[in-house]
Amino acid sequence: MDVFLQQLINGLTLGSIYGLIAIGYTMVFGIIGMVNFAHGDVFMVSAFIALICVLVLTTLVGLSSIFVILAITLVVAMLFTGLVSWTIERVAYRPLRGSFRLAPMISAIGMSILLSNFVQVAQGPRNKPLPPMVTDVIVVMENDGYQVTLAYKQIIIMVVTAVLLAGFWYLVQKTSLGRAQRACEQDRKMAALLGVNVDQTIALTFVIGAALAAVAGVMYLMYYGVVNFADGFVPGVKAFTAAVLGGIGSLPGAVLGGILIGLIETFWSAYFSIEYKDVAAFSILVVTLIFLPQGLLGRPEVEKV
Amino acid sequence: MSAQTATETAAAPAPAARKAPLLSVSGVTAYYGNIIALKGVDIEVNEGEIVTLIGANGAGKSTLMMTICGSPRARDGRIVYAGREITSLPTHEIMRLKIAQSPEGRRIFPRMTVYENLQMGAAIDGNAHFAEDLERMFTLFPRLKERIEQRGGTLSGGEQQMLAIARALMSRPRLLLLDEPSLGLAPLVVRQIFDAIRMLNRTEGLTVFLVEQNAFHALKLAHRGYVMVNGLVTMSGTGAELLARPEVRAAYLEGGR
Numbered sequence: 116m117d118v119f120l121q122q123l124i125n126g127l128t129l130g131s132i133y134g135l136i137a138i139g140y141t142m143v144f145g146i147i148g149m150v151n152f153a154h155g156d157v158f159m160v161s162a163f164i165a166l167i168c169v170l171v172l173t174t175l176v177g178l179s180s181i182f183v184i185l186a187i188t189l190v191v192a193m194l195f196t197g198l199v200s201w202t203i204e205r206v207a208y209r210p211l212r213g214s215f216r217l218a219p220m221i222s223a224i225g226m227s228i229l230l231s232n233f234v235q236v237a238q239g240p241r242n243k244p245l246p247p248m249v250t251d252v253i254v255v256m257e258n259d260g261y262q263v264t265l266a267y268k269q270i271i272i273m274v275v276t277a278v279l280l281a282g283f284w285y286l287v288q289k290t291s292l293g294r295a296q297r298a299c300e301q302d303r304k305m306a307a308l309l310g311v312n313v314d315q316t317i318a319l320t321f322v323i324g325a326a327l328a329a330v331a332g333v334m335y336l337m338y339y340g341v342v343n344f345a346d347g348f349v350p351g352v353k354a355f356t357a358a359v360l361g362g363i364g365s366l367p368g369a370v371l372g373g374i375l376i377g378l379i380e381t382f383w384s385a386y387f388s389i390e391y392k393d394v395a396a397f398s399i400l401v402v403t404l405i406f407l408p409q410g411l412l413g414r415p416e417v418e419k420v
Numbered sequence: 421m422s423a424q425t426a427t428e429t430a431a432a433p434a435p436a437a438r439k440a441p442l443l444s445v446s447g448v449t450a451y452y453g454n455i456i457a458l459k460g461v462d463i464e465v466n467e468g469e470i471v472t473l474i475g476a477n478g479a480g481k482s483t484l485m486m487t488i489c490g491s492p493r494a495r496d497g498r499i500v501y502a503g504r505e506i507t508s509l510p511t512h513e514i515m516r517l518k519i520a521q522s523p524e525g526r527r528i529f530p531r532m533t534v535y536e537n538l539q540m541g542a543a544i545d546g547n548a549h550f551a552e553d554l555e556r557m558f559t560l561f562p563r564l565k566e567r568i569e570q571r572g573g574t575l576s577g578g579e580q581q582m583l584a585i586a587r588a589l590m591s592r593p594r595l596l597l598l599d600e601p602s603l604g605l606a607p608l609v610v611r612q613i614f615d616a617i618r619m620l621n622r623t624e625g626l627t628v629f630l631v632e633q634n635a636f637h638a639l640k641l642a643h644r645g646y647v648m649v650n651g652l653v654t655m656s657g658t659g660a661e662l663l664a665r666p667e668v669r670a671a672y673l674e675g676g677r
Contacts, residue, residue, distance in 0.1 A: 355517040
């Protein structure tokens with residue numbers, strides 16, 4: 116019971132991070148039918164932006180309040196990562212729209228390699244550590260000396276994720292911007308016929324996806340306290356798995372898939388073997404694709420169009 | 421309106437050319453890949469008119485409709501709307517000039533509610549007259565009010581058609597492009613829709629360009645009509661004139677009514 120509870124807490128934390136990244140995959144797939152393979156690396160870049168921002172704020176500016184630092188870092192990381200993603204879309208994907216279907220995906224793989232290599236050269240190949248920012252924990256229960264703890268940073272991750280998802284949900288469902296985004300997703304040509312600037316809406320989708328990935332990047336950095344140029348790949352593929360599991364194109368599906376992947380990974384590590392946790396997570400991708408290709412919340416195509 | 425005097429002297433014989441047409445398509449060609457779909461089309465629509473374009477399947481009627489909206493783009497020729505050349509404007513900018521289209525196949529957003537579909541129609545205005553226009557649409561198509569929270573994809577064909585027209589009207593267009601509003605609908609619904617178009621034209625002076633296969637109804641409704649065959653306009657005249665032409669009767673009316 117105590118181990119279970121602890122793993123549940125850890126799994127939800129990790130799942131929040133995957134869910135945030137997964138939204139970027141699912142939104143881009145929804146609107147242009149493309150798997151943005153560079154998205155994981157955009158996430159990694161955001162963690163580096165956060166790292167630099169935190170270091171600047173603590174050493175050069177001399178801020179000491181964790182919450183102020185975190186808030187500023189979040190905003191800075193979201194803005195810069197959004198800009199990076201906007202640029203990638205502009206130079207690597209938009210010119211290929213209308214080309215054959217595989218072209219932008221190949222371009223995305225190229226961008227993925229470019230980003231990780233650029234960071235490797237610019238920041239060095241080693242792990243970049245950050246001194247722990249939030250170390251306090253709450254002991255939830257104690258049993259025979261085994262403490263189930265809920266770290267403050269885990270609370271921060273879950274709360275920030277929940278708040279941002281709520282805001283994001285509102286944006287997509289209730290604002291004219293979100294409506295235009297959904298319209299482009301359902302019928303780009305018709306959206307244009309109603310005066311929607313489709314290119315701009317697609318660019319915006321990339322920016323929003325990247326901003327959410329940036330939140331995940333900041334959280335990841337805060338949680339693990341270390342980041343390295345190759346860190347985009349595995350979380351990226353796991354978030355992609357989450358998007359597929361939840362039903363690619365479905366926003367609630369991405370969050371649900373993220374949380375499930377997070378839980379599966381942590382429970383597997385706790386009860387079976389930690390070495391094979393990635394195998395467990397990726398097996399889910401294969402099993403989903405074989406037995407449930409539309410995913411958990413993927414839309415069944417029953418509507419008349 | 422601005423070019424009033426110029427056209428009066430230039431195009432004196434045509435009675436409808438009192439002022440510059442709201443929409444003028446001249447010598448327009450369009451292609452899908454290498455396949456030519458429009459081979460140099462000339463059409464004019466004056467302010468306050470209902471003009472119809474009839475023709476068989478694959479004649480290029482819908483292509484012309486989409487070419488006016490910039491997708492596919494006209495390869496040659498000029499499209500002038502309200503005194504402004506729009507031939508090479510991007511689609512969304514053309515539509516922001518208060519042209520609205522209810523396109524072929526209706527293209528309702530299937531996973532949006534009826535309400536959201538109508539909101540999309542009003543997006544150009546920034547939803548400024550939304551509540552008022554929504555009431556107008558409910559008067560015009562009471563069925564939409566009953567379906568307001570339903571997803572577009574779950575509507576029947578007739579309801580989708582009403583929604584497509586209502587959505588186009590939500591932007592308060594100056595020019596309404598209607599592509600086959602009667603397609604696949606029961607005669608009673610067709611009549612409802614045509615009545616609505618006539619009423620909007622009479623009471624609000626809405627200019628309508630209507631593409632139809634249902635030549636009889638369309639020609640009765642329209643002030644003027646054009647006949648399109650294989651990407652070319654082959655005949656034009658008032659609705660009554662075209663209805664009386666034996667070629668039109670033979671090709672589009674007899675047996676097809």
